[in-house]
Amino acid sequence: MPDASGPVATELPPPVPMERRRTSRRVSPLLRRILLVNMLPPFLLVATLLYLDQYQDGLLAAEVQGLRTQARIYANGIAEAGVRIQDDRATLVPEIARPLLRRLTEPSTGTQAKLFDNNGLLVADSRVREGPGGAIVTEPLPPPSQPGPVAGVIGRVYERVLDWFPRPRVRGPAVVVDETPGAPSFDWQPDLGPDRREELRLALEGGVNPYVRRTADGRLLVSVAEPARRANQPVGIVLLTREAREVDQRVMEIRGSVLALFAMALAITVALSLYLARTLASPMLELAGSAAAMRQGKGRGGSVPAPLMARQDEIGLLARALQSGTNALWARVDSNERFAADVAHELRNPLTSVRSAIETLRRVENPEQQRRLLAIIAEDAVRMDRLIGDIADSSRVDAELSRTVSEPVNIAPILATLAELHAATRGENDPSVELDAPVSLVVRGVEGRVVQVLRNLLGNALSFSPPGGKVRVRARATGAVAEIAIEDEGPGIPEAKLEGIFDRFYSERPQGERFGQHSGLGLSISRQIVEALGGRIMAENRRNPDGSVAGARFVVRLPVA
Incomplete structure (x- = not known):
């Protein structure tokens, strides 16, 4: 019987060293990536929400506006009650202005008011009063509010976070902020320099910007200057300074809420x-451990944990695919082991026969017997050569088909060529071939291997057919499959x-055929080829109407291209 060939790659690639898992002592890289990706949006959110400078500027602008209104009221009151007009000239009267300024600022305990004359000299200070015996007493400002431990931590965290980002300030008009600790107070001194004179002129004209600063002890102070006018004449400058505690408190509340969220x-x-x-x-690590166990030869059928294979997601698909690949690999290993055992058994018979013949040949002197031996x-040598060739052919089939890309193959002319070749070489009593196939029937496969399968099956049918018999070859397309x-x-x-x-x-050979003419690998190789091409091959008996066997039928199904 004609046989087929093809390599099988029985050697596996060398194992790749794999680090042993230590899940209890080491955080997996995937977990770190998940944490990083999931934690990045909250960090961006908190950085954005903690960036409260614009909100703080709005509060400060409202604080400045209120303080400026209060300063204008004070300035108008002093211009009306603390000024003497003589010869159409308005003059500030310090003796009247001092008590008036203190009376105006009494309701605002957190506000300090100062009154300067047109030359920039201090006339009155709401925190300075005359005590018993004519002594000058300065009333200190209320102590700065001390945040609680939680608020202090929140404030430090907030400032630490903001240090990572640039801090452009968006401010309303006429608001200047200086957060340098210990910044100097908005004030004029008797020894006015050129800069102070220009500042004095702007203050008398009402053109000085409000001044916001952070002191060394943490106070947030707001200062505004308003001119006191009488009869359109400036008579002095009212400087109001107030601690903006509510601004800090509101900002801190929002910071706390944001940090809590x-x-x-x-x-x-x-x-x-x-x-x-x-x-x-964790499932990935378990799958990696299963792969390592497979590499070490542990766990043939249950290498992958059953819970992973039962999952209905991508992990489950991967687990089932890994287990399926493992089963196929072990099946291939078992098949190779059986193949090696079968090869050893098949080669042992002719080798034993050759050895016996040689031993007998040494003792026999009869020339006729020597010729027979x-x-x-x-x-036996020819038989072993044929057997070794078929074994090599069988071992190459899988490897060759795994490397070869399937292409469209028209099997109709192949069948026609095989039938014509048999008709041209058949003897007088040899069986004939009857072909029933369409003009074109295209399947996906490797042309050389498809020809090998069809030649093997046709040769097998011819060898079992009686003299003068018929071998019928039928081919047709049934849906997505071509059936031969x-x-x-x-x-x-x-x-x-x-x-x-x-x-x-x-090997099941016809009567009269000499032993050893076939290796018994032809049909095995044919099945290897057909299954590697995604098809099926099967054998069955043909029946007469009375139920008796009329012959054998081999059916090959290959996917249509």
């Missing part, structure tokens, strides 16, 4: 990250061997 979002993010790590990273040795059936008129196949005839080294 951030802490909650961060906790949820970490919990979700751990959940994702448990459902993604030499003929036996020659036949080869029928003979021989004795058929034993019912118990309909599957066994495709095993390696199985």
Whole structure:
């Protein structure tokens, strides 16, 4: 029987060293990536929300506007009650202005008012009064508000976070902020320099910007200067300074709320990250451990944990694919082991025959017997050569087909060529071939291997057909499959061997054929080729109307291109 060939790559690539897992002592890289990706949005959110300078500027602008209104009221009151007009000239009267300024500022305990004359000299200070015996007493400002421990921590965290970002300030008109600790007070001194004179002129004209500063002890102070006018004549300058405690308190409240929301979002993010790590990273590590166990030869059928294979997601698909690949690999290993054992068994018979013939040849002196023994040795040598060739052919099939890309193959002319070749070489009593196939029937495969399968099956049918019999070859397309059936008129196949005839080294030959003419690998190689091309091959018996066996039928189904 004609046989086929093709390599099988039985050697596996060398194992890749794999680091042993230490899940209890080491955070997986996937978990770190999940945490980083999930925690980045909350951090960006908190950085944006903590960036409260614009909100703080709005509060400061409102504070400045209120303080400026208050300063104008003070300036108008002093211009009306603390000024003497003589010869159409308005003059500030310090003796009247001082008590008046103190009376005006009494309701505002956190406000300090100063009154300067047109030369920039201090006339009155709401925090300075005359005590008993004419002594000058200065009333200190209320102590700065001290944040609680939590607020202090929040403030420090906030400032630390803001240090990471540039801090452009968006301010309303006429607002100047100096947050340098210990910044000097808005004031004029008796020894006026050129800069102070210009500042004095602007103050008398009402053109000095409000001044906001942060002192060394943490106070946020707002200062505004308003001119006091009488009869359109400037008589002095009222300087009001107030601690903007409510601004700090409101900003701190918002910071605390934002940080609380951030802490909650961060906790949820970490919990979700751990959940994702448990459902993604941990299964990946388990699959990696299973792959390592497979490499070490442990766990043939149950290498992958059953819970992972039961999952209905991508992890489950990967686990099932890994287990399927493992099963296929072990099946290939077992098949190679059986193949090696079968090869050893098949080669042992002719080797034993050759050895016996040689030992006998040494003792026999009869020339006729020596010629017979030499003929036996020659036949066994030819048999072993054929057997080794078929074995090599069988071992190459899988590897060759795995490297070869399937292409459209028209099997109709192949069948026609095989039929014509048999018709041209058949003897007088040899079986004939009857072909029933369409003009074109294209399948996906490798042309050389498809020809090998069809030649093997046709040669097998011809060898079992009686003299003068017929071998019928029919081909047709049935949906997405092309079906090729080869029928003979021989004795058929034993019912118990309909599957066994495709095993390696199985041989069921016609009567009268000399032993050792075939290796028993032809049908096995044909099944290898057909299944590697995504098709199926099967054997069955043809029946007469009375139920008797009319011959054998081999059916090959290949996917249509």
